[in-house]
Amino acid sequence: MTKTKTHPTINKAELPTWCELSGAVISAPGSSTCIETGTWRTYMPIRDAEKCIQCMRCWIYCPDSAIIVEDGKVVGIDYEHCKGCGICAKECTPKDKAIVMKEEIK
Amino acid sequence: MKENLLESGVRSSEDRGVLQYAPTHDTRLGTQTRVALTGNDAVALAFKQVDPDVAAVYPITPQTELMHKFADYVSNGEVHTELMLVESEHSAMSASIGASAAGARTITATSSQGLALMWEMLYIAASYRLPIVMVDVNRALSGPLNIHCDHSDTMGCRDTGLIQLFSENSQEAYDNTIQAFRIAEHPDVQLPVMVTLDGFIISHTVEALKVFDDEVVKAFVGEYEPLRSLLDTDNPITMGPLDLPNYYFEHKRQQVEAMERSRKVISTVGNEFEKISGRKYGFFEPYKLDDAELAIVLLGSTAGTAKDAVDLLREEGIKAGLLKLRVFRPFPGRQIIKALANVRAVGIFDRSISFGLEGGPLFNEVRSFAFESNFKMASFIYGLGGRDINVAQIRDVFLTLKEIKDTGRTDIPVQYIGLRE
Numbered sequence: 001m002t003k004t005k006t007h008p009t010i011n012k013a014e015l016p017t018w019c020e021l022s023g024a025v026i027s028a029p030g031s032s033t034c035i036e037t038g039t040w041r042t043y044m045p046i047r048d049a050e051k052c053i054q055c056m057r058c059w060i061y062c063p064d065s066a067i068i069v070e071d072g073k074v075v076g077i078d079y080e081h082c083k084g085c086g087i088c089a090k091e092c093t094p095k096d097k098a099i100v101m102k103e104e105i106k
Numbered sequence: 107m108k109e110n111l112l113e114s115g116v117r118s119s120e121d122r123g124v125l126q127y128a129p130t131h132d133t134r135l136g137t138q139t140r141v142a143l144t145g146n147d148a149v150a151l152a153f154k155q156v157d158p159d160v161a162a163v164y165p166i167t168p169q170t171e172l173m174h175k176f177a178d179y180v181s182n183g184e185v186h187t188e189l190m191l192v193e194s195e196h197s198a199m200s201a202s203i204g205a206s207a208a209g210a211r212t213i214t215a216t217s218s219q220g221l222a223l224m225w226e227m228l229y230i231a232a233s234y235r236l237p238i239v240m241v242d243v244n245r246a247l248s249g250p251l252n253i254h255c256d257h258s259d260t261m262g263c264r265d266t267g268l269i270q271l272f273s274e275n276s277q278e279a280y281d282n283t284i285q286a287f288r289i290a291e292h293p294d295v296q297l298p299v300m301v302t303l304d305g306f307i308i309s310h311t312v313e314a315l316k317v318f319d320d321e322v323v324k325a326f327v328g329e330y331e332p333l334r335s336l337l338d339t340d341n342p343i344t345m346g347p348l349d350l351p352n353y354y355f356e357h358k359r360q361q362v363e364a365m366e367r368s369r370k371v372i373s374t375v376g377n378e379f380e381k382i383s384g385r386k387y388g389f390f391e392p393y394k395l396d397d398a399e400l401a402i403v404l405l406g407s408t409a410g411t412a413k414d415a416v417d418l419l420r421e422e423g424i425k426a427g428l429l430k431l432r433v434f435r436p437f438p439g440r441q442i443i444k445a446l447a448n449v450r451a452v453g454i455f456d457r458s459i460s461f462g463l464e465g466g467p468l469f470n471e472v473r474s475f476a477f478e479s480n481f482k483m484a485s486f487i488y489g490l491g492g493r494d495i496n497v498a499q500i501r502d503v504f505l506t507l508k509e510i511k512d513t514g515r516t517d518i519p520v521q522y523i524g525l526r527e
Contacts (some may be wrong), residue, residue, distance in 0.1 A: 018356035018363075023235050025334065026344035051215070 031082070035066035037064065043085030043101040045077055058088035060101060120516075134325055136322030136382040141315065142151035144435045148276040148315055149215070149241050149301070150175035150251040152283035153184055154505075155323035158239075158343055159330070162190040162201035166220040167253045168305040169243040169442050173215055184320035195220035199227035206236035209335030211287070214238065217305060218245035219505075221259045225266070231298045232267025233361060237290035238298040239282065240268075245305040245408065246491045253494020254303040257405060258458040260434075261467045267361050269299040269368055270435040272405045274391075277315040279303040279434075281385060287327045288375045294367040296333060306492070318382070372433055389438035391430040392445055393419065398427025400507040401446060403472060404455035405431050410487070410493055411454075415500035426504050431468070439475030451507040452480045457489045476491050482510045488523035498521050 052074060059067040059074060066082035068075050077088075084101070092099040111170075139147075143151065150172050153161070159163065163173040164196055180189045189212075192198045198214050207211040216224060217285055231238050242260055246252040260270060269289060273279040278322075279301065286299040303309055334343055349357060376387035391409075394416050395401060402412060407431040421427035429445055454473075456466020463470060465485030473483055486503055488495050508527075510518060 001423075015352055016356070018359040021356055023232055023334075023360065024345070024349060024353075024357040026347055027341070029342045029344070031344075101346060 011039065017020055036080050037083050038080045041082060042103050042104055043084045043086060045082065045084065045088050045099050046102050047099045050095055051096055053094055055093045057091045057093055061091045063085050063087065110286065113507060134382065135384065136318045139315040140316055141317055142308055142312050142313060143276055144309065144312050145276040145279045145303045146172035147175050148280040149303065151284050151317060153177040153213055153282050154158060155318065155320045156284065156287055156327050157185045157324065158213045159272050160188045160205035160212045162189065162192050162198045162205065162214050162218060164192055164195050164198045165215045168245055168309045169215050169217040169506060172241065183473060195223040196227060199231060200222040202238045203227060203231050203234065203236055206238050207234060207336050209337055211330040212238045213240065215241040216241045218247055218259045220261060222247060225263065228266040228268060233357065235296040235364065236298060237296055239286045239290055240298060240300050242300050242302045243305045244302050245308045252337065252491040255307050256457045256490045256492065260302050260410050261458040264435060264467065268299065269297055271299065271301050272432055272434060273303045273308065274407055274430060276308055276313040276411045279308060281379065281383065281387065284323055285327060285375050285387065289368060289371055291330060292371045294363055294369050297364050297368060297489040305356060307407040314495065322382060353398050371435050387432065388520065389433040389441055393430065395427035395445060396427060397425055399425040399511060400426040400452045400501060400504050401429060401449045401470065402429060402455055403429045403442065403455040405434065405468060406457065408455065411495060412500050413495055415497045415504065418501060419504050424504060424508065424525035437471055439471065442472060443475045443479050446479065446481060449481050453484050453486050453503050453507050453509040455486050455488055459490065460489060482514065482516055484518040485520045486509060486523055493524050495523060
């Protein structure tokens with residue numbers, strides 16, 4: 001699973017005061033990866049590696065780049081950023097789906 | 107005819123502010139030439155002399171001739187400006203935002219409905235802290251459809267976060283336009299600046315004014331070095347991302363601070379401009395206000411007519427005075443009250459209306475600072491949709507003020523000057 005990067009402002013224990021901000025700009029590139037959008041999820045995709053045929057459709061369609069691929073193969077789901085939209089489960093090729101959506105247990 | 111002009115055109119002003127910044131630009135008295143131009147042509151000339159990087163425009167009466175003239179400069183190769191002819195004013199401001207965010211010195215101009223169509227983008231220009239210089243040639247808002255002067259367009263966007271400078275005549279429109287670049291681009295400010303001139307009354311009227319040689323203007327505004335640029339790939343930034351509840355409030359507070367800091371910058375730039383022009387620019391111009399018992403406060407071209415009325419009343423032995431406001435945002439409320447401290451009755455003139463609020467916007471803004479002052483106030487709405495106003499009508503206002511002074515009445519309802527009743 002991808003570990004969320006630390007960010008000078010987003011991951012600070014205390015957010016900057018208005019005096020500390022340099023205008024309404026993001027000056028540290030790539031900071032969107034520091035936002036844990038996984039907390040928005042109400043349904044989570046559960047992937048069964050044995051049923052997966054590595055068609056890569058989940059990786060192609062995932063709007064949040066939350067399908068983890070290593071050496072050309074799907075190996076897992078980035079739950080820090082997966083919002084639980086369910087597109088991966090919908091697009092999953094096998095008749096007996098390799099990805100299914102399950103309600104989050106809070 | 108060319109002349110050095112320290113001795114001429116100098117007006118009194120009580121509100122000079124304190125010069126804090128060391129001059130970073132050329133502030134030697136510049137050579138000036140007396141020419142006859144319309145307000146639109148005068149502003150176009152100022153733009154030509156500044157030679158901005160990008161202009162994004164769409165035509166609308168009465169602004170059209172301004173950018174028409176500027177387009178001539180572009181076509182003739184007299185400026186290096188990239189002129190973008192966009193499909194609407196919304197696009198004009200959007201393109202200006204993009205250009206300014208990319209680090210270009212950017213201008214635009216519009217009127218009335220065009221400004222209204224820019225509305226949402228004005229907030230964005232201000233909140234992204236983009237030093238765009240725009241000109242609004244004041245025109246009434248529809249409906250019913252009207253192309254003539256009033257201030258309803260500018261007043262409608264008084265809370266967008268733009269700095270707003272008003273002009274009495276072509277000279278001030280030209281001078282304000284040049285100063286606007288220095289104000290907008292100052293590191294402490296970084297806000298869009300709107301220069302306004304009254305539609306037709308200034309924009310289409312030929313007046314004599316003094317203009318600089320091109321190099322004087324270029325030296326005054328200096329080379330533009332953006333504080334940040336989207337094209338600076340060594341320092342990549344994102345502008346305009348989602349600003350959620352944990353940041354938005356802080357960014358608004360920063361805009362408040364920028365507007366507050368602009369006060370000092372407006373004073374400093376005004377003082378430096380006086381050095382090269384001989385013409386004073388403060389937040390407002392007091393006219394015969396020192397010993398005045400009765401005064402009016404107003405914006406824009408009507409100041410010329412009002413000065414004649416003041417002179418007339420002085421001849422009649424009535425101590426009349428005028429406060430012509432130049433800077434509407436940031437609003438110099440405390441200075442206005444200080445300047446009116448010895449006045450007994452004040453009439454506030456509004457060339458726009460705030461429906462459902464007693465009196466016009468300027469009246470209410472002045473009144474919000476007047477809670478500790480001794481003078482009586484009354485609101486006068488005039489000139490909507492280009493309705494003319496003359497010296498006799500302003501004299502009548504002073505006579506009303508005299509009655510207020512003599513009787514101490516505070517229950518004078520909003521007065522509509524020149525309305526058929």
